Amino acid sequence: MADYHQMWKDLGMDVDNHDVLCNVLPGAIGDVFLSQENRPEKMDYFDFVLAEVHGVRPAELVDFREKGGKVFGTFCAYVPDEVIFAAGGIATGLCAGSQFWVPGGEKYLPANTCPLIKAMLGARFDRTCPFYRLADVYIGETTCDGKKKAYEILGTDVPMHVMDLPQMKRDKDVKKWAEEIRELKALVEKETGNEVTPENLAENIKKINAKRSALKRLYDLRKEKNIPISGTDTLLISQIAYYDDPERFTQMVNTLCDELDQRVKDGVSVFPAGTKRILVTGTPMAIPNWKMHNLIETSGAAVVCEETCTGTRYFENNVDESGKTVDEMIDKIAERYMGINCACFTPNTGRFDDVVRLAKEYDVDGVIDVTLKFCQTYDIEGATLEKRLQEENIPVLRIETDYTDADAQQLKTRIEAFCEVIGE
Amino acid sequence: MADYHQMWKDLGMDVDNHDVLCNVLPGAIGDVFLSQENRPEKMDYFDFVLAEVHGVRPAELVDFREKGGKVFGTFCAYVPDEVIFAAGGIATGLCAGSQFWVPGGEKYLPANTCPLIKAMLGARFDRTCPFYRLADVYIGETTCDGKKKAYEILGTDVPMHVMDLPQMKRDKDVKKWAEEIRELKALVEKETGNEVTPENLAENIKKINAKRSALKRLYDLRKEKNIPISGTDTLLISQIAYYDDPERFTQMVNTLCDELDQRVKDGVSVFPAGTKRILVTGTPMAIPNWKMHNLIETSGAAVVCEETCTGTRYFENNVDESGKTVDEMIDKIAERYMGINCACFTPNTGRFDDVVRLAKEYDVDGVIDVTLKFCQTYDIEGATLEKRLQEENIPVLRIETDYTDADAQQLKTRIEAFCEVIGE
Numbered sequence: 001m002a003d004y005h006q007m008w009k010d011l012g013m014d015v016d017n018h019d020v021l022c023n024v025l026p027g028a029i030g031d032v033f034l035s036q037e038n039r040p041e042k043m044d045y046f047d048f049v050l051a052e053v054h055g056v057r058p059a060e061l062v063d064f065r066e067k068g069g070k071v072f073g074t075f076c077a078y079v080p081d082e083v084i085f086a087a088g089g090i091a092t093g094l095c096a097g098s099q100f101w102v103p104g105g106e107k108y109l110p111a112n113t114c115p116l117i118k119a120m121l122g123a124r125f126d127r128t129c130p131f132y133r134l135a136d137v138y139i140g141e142t143t144c145d146g147k148k149k150a151y152e153i154l155g156t157d158v159p160m161h162v163m164d165l166p167q168m169k170r171d172k173d174v175k176k177w178a179e180e181i182r183e184l185k186a187l188v189e190k191e192t193g194n195e196v197t198p199e200n201l202a203e204n205i206k207k208i209n210a211k212r213s214a215l216k217r218l219y220d221l222r223k224e225k226n227i228p229i230s231g232t233d234t235l236l237i238s239q240i241a242y243y244d245d246p247e248r249f250t251q252m253v254n255t256l257c258d259e260l261d262q263r264v265k266d267g268v269s270v271f272p273a274g275t276k277r278i279l280v281t282g283t284p285m286a287i288p289n290w291k292m293h294n295l296i297e298t299s300g301a302a303v304v305c306e307e308t309c310t311g312t313r314y315f316e317n318n319v320d321e322s323g324k325t326v327d328e329m330i331d332k333i334a335e336r337y338m339g340i341n342c343a344c345f346t347p348n349t350g351r352f353d354d355v356v357r358l359a360k361e362y363d364v365d366g367v368i369d370v371t372l373k374f375c376q377t378y379d380i381e382g383a384t385l386e387k388r389l390q391e392e393n394i395p396v397l398r399i400e401t402d403y404t405d406a407d408a409q410q411l412k413t414r415i416e417a418f419c420e421v422i423g424e
Numbered sequence: 425m426a427d428y429h430q431m432w433k434d435l436g437m438d439v440d441n442h443d444v445l446c447n448v449l450p451g452a453i454g455d456v457f458l459s460q461e462n463r464p465e466k467m468d469y470f471d472f473v474l475a476e477v478h479g480v481r482p483a484e485l486v487d488f489r490e491k492g493g494k495v496f497g498t499f500c501a502y503v504p505d506e507v508i509f510a511a512g513g514i515a516t517g518l519c520a521g522s523q524f525w526v527p528g529g530e531k532y533l534p535a536n537t538c539p540l541i542k543a544m545l546g547a548r549f550d551r552t553c554p555f556y557r558l559a560d561v562y563i564g565e566t567t568c569d570g571k572k573k574a575y576e577i578l579g580t581d582v583p584m585h586v587m588d589l590p591q592m593k594r595d596k597d598v599k600k601w602a603e604e605i606r607e608l609k610a611l612v613e614k615e616t617g618n619e620v621t622p623e624n625l626a627e628n629i630k631k632i633n634a635k636r637s638a639l640k641r642l643y644d645l646r647k648e649k650n651i652p653i654s655g656t657d658t659l660l661i662s663q664i665a666y667y668d669d670p671e672r673f674t675q676m677v678n679t680l681c682d683e684l685d686q687r688v689k690d691g692v693s694v695f696p697a698g699t700k701r702i703l704v705t706g707t708p709m710a711i712p713n714w715k716m717h718n719l720i721e722t723s724g725a726a727v728v729c730e731e732t733c734t735g736t737r738y739f740e741n742n743v744d745e746s747g748k749t750v751d752e753m754i755d756k757i758a759e760r761y762m763g764i765n766c767a768c769f770t771p772n773t774g775r776f777d778d779v780v781r782l783a784k785e786y787d788v789d790g791v792i793d794v795t796l797k798f799c800q801t802y803d804i805e806g807a808t809l810e811k812r813l814q815e816e817n818i819p820v821l822r823i824e825t826d827y828t829d830a831d832a833q834q835l836k837t838r839i840e841a842f843c844e845v846i847g848e
Contacts, residue, residue, distance in 0.1 A: 153807075380573035
């Protein structure tokens with residue numbers, strides 16, 4: 001691994017504290033990823049990105065910024081990268097999935113806040129994540145009370161632009177979201193000094209559509225009876241999707257899919273025949289949160305689909321490419337993003353329909369609904385989802401957890417018991 | 425007290441369980457209200473309303489509905505009663521402030537939900553509150569994640585209309601709120617069969633403005649050096665404001681204020697000279713939640729102002745009466761309600777300004793910021809409010825609590841310690 005200490009120092013990071021995180025990463029990668037059997041060879045790219053997660057891509061962003069480029073940090077699948085890339089900016093994810101950052105966040109937020117939000121603030125204020133140092137502007141959204149109010153605190157330390165996501169999905173709400181996207185466009189134009197044109201926007205709609213299509217291709221391969229890739233590996237890819245250069249990422253996912261196509265032809269599976277197939281739904285799993293997938297897949301089951309923001313919500317449905325003017329394109333972008341079914345909406349029955357549909361498409365034996373502690377929207381909605389799945393005779397296990405390992409053994413016992421009774 | 429058991433039975437209530445609540449009420453009223461010294465005589469009306477809180481007003485609503493009237497249940501200071509009354513409907517508050525209803529709500533909601541929201545669902549599903557039985561339609565709003573998602577569950581049992589409150593306060597958001605009020609107008613017109621006209625809307629804008637003005641008059645009297653009424657009594661009045669007939673309520677508050685005017689002239693106070701003056705800010709205190717006021721005022725301090733939804737947020741700023749058409753009037757109504765500074769907005773610096781302004785206007789010695797457990801918006805914002813108050817040299821005590829008495833003694837100790845050091 002290359003030495004990025006000087007870069008981290010130049011970024012104003014707390015390098016000593018950050019080393020603590022760096023030192024545990026190789027072990028975690030070994031335990032969670034490298035210990036898996038018969039992994040696709042083309043995972044090597046994603047393994048490399050992960051091994052140097054705070055190095056390679058940040059170095060590219062440093063380089064980009066040195067040339068005058070602007071980086072926009074995002075926290076949510078609703079923020080349309082298309083507009084940012086069209087103006088010559090780079091969008092990068094800022095969600096935070098490690099317990100390492102949680103105590104830092106608790107200095108600013110009540111303990112009763114979800115770990116993802118606490119980790120966000122910890123990563124920023126503890127200066128232990130290069131991405132948080134590299135984003136010139138943070139783009140927030142009003143998806144939940146915790147994030148909405150936490151952005152106010154982030155805004156004391158970094159330029160913060162918040163998009164007001166409507167809480168319903170009526171026609172006028174889609175129009176309202178289009179207005180918010182127009183405001184985002186104005187912001188990125190101002191920050192980058194570049195105009196968003198019909199040409200560059202059309203090009204970037206295509207680019208991000210291609211990225212989503214590659215992920216769709218990858219996920220479709222998991223529908224096979226012989227599952228050619230683990231859920232743990234796929235989750236990593238979904239997580240990297242938020243950070244990586246979109247064109248390179250698309251290419252790498254498609255290259256991996258070529259290998260997986262061959263596996264399907266050869267009847268190769270990474271799981272023994274008869275392994276129980278699980279759909280995971282619920283709250284996002286930000287990098288490096290692989291806790292649930294690791295627990296499930298070391299309990300003798302396979303995760304074949306994630307109905308999460310680090311899963312189908314991120315890539316399902318492309319932007320309609322028929323728009324001619326920037327305004328038309330933004331309307332189409334708004335329509336696509338408002339099609340995401342997050343628990344922040346009321347009602348959010350579309351998500352229940354999605355989970356039922358995906359459960360059938362991926363031929364799952366059961367659904368595990370994972371909610372991060374203190375995430376009220378998913379937690380409350382979970383009871384209704386459970387009822388709906390019971391009506392459809394789809395077994396469901398509800399889990400509330402955080403980023404610590406304190407509950408790991410107990411969860412493993414529950415998952416094993418669940419997997420034993422389903423799909424019989 | 426009259427016997428309302430037949431009415432409660434007719435309303436489909438669980439009368440036996442409800443009796444448990446009725447049986448503790450007289451003791452609570454005695455302990456919290458009647459034990460106070462030198463209360464204004466004209467509190468007798470509010471004492472009467474309280475003593476028969478599930479009888480007198482519900483009986484009026486029963487009568488109103490028998491004549492074909494429609495009752496609209498509301499949960500929030502943002503829902504404009506003006507529109508409901510204009511169409512000949514009656515608006516009634518449905519917030520719930522007793523631990524009695526919490527276990528019932530926990531059957532439907534995660535334990536990590538604020539007690540107010542849990543009590544809402546308990547009151548409905550346990551059938552132990554007549555107001556929840558008498559509302560033909562519930563009007564919700566997207567003010568917080570907990571309520572927003574809980575309304576989905578209420579909606580399985582009762583007609584539910586949710587208004588999408590914008591999360592920011594730009595000009596376009598005020599316009600968006602006006603649109604939501606137009607949808608509310610269409611709903612109440614459909615339900616009542618009555619049209620909202622410039623005449624009846626103007627009349628009801630005046631009526632509700634008069635109610636707010638009466639409350640303003642009452643609160644202004646608390647600015648006096650000799651405080652003519654306790655915070656506990658005033659809180660009760662603010663709570664009853666959500667339930668009572670607006671014209672009668674206005675008249676009764678004004679009658680009380682006449683008595684308080686005389687007290688001011690006579691230099692009469694309900695507190696000994698030198699009693700520390702406290703401003704309470706934070707989450708709403710739904711009836712019968714008098715916990716904090718009772719603790720503060722039995723700790724030797726006086727609550728002189730509430731910057732809460734059961735306080736200044738409810739009555740400050742009247743609707744501009746210059747609108748001529750229904751559309752103009754609705755725009756003015758939207759402007760007035762969007763002036764309320766709830767923690768659901770981002771940013772919500774207006775609230776900090778309000779607290780500082782009110783602290784000066786009411787000449788307080790300190791601020792107690794009270795947040796209901798698991799209320800993320802107020803809890804997260806509380807840290808920023810605290811900083812702002814420290815900058816202004818206004819002492820502040822932050823308290824997180826629920827509806828139980830478990831923490832009462834500990835809170836009393838903290839409040840006494842706080843009151844000892846402030847205003848020296």
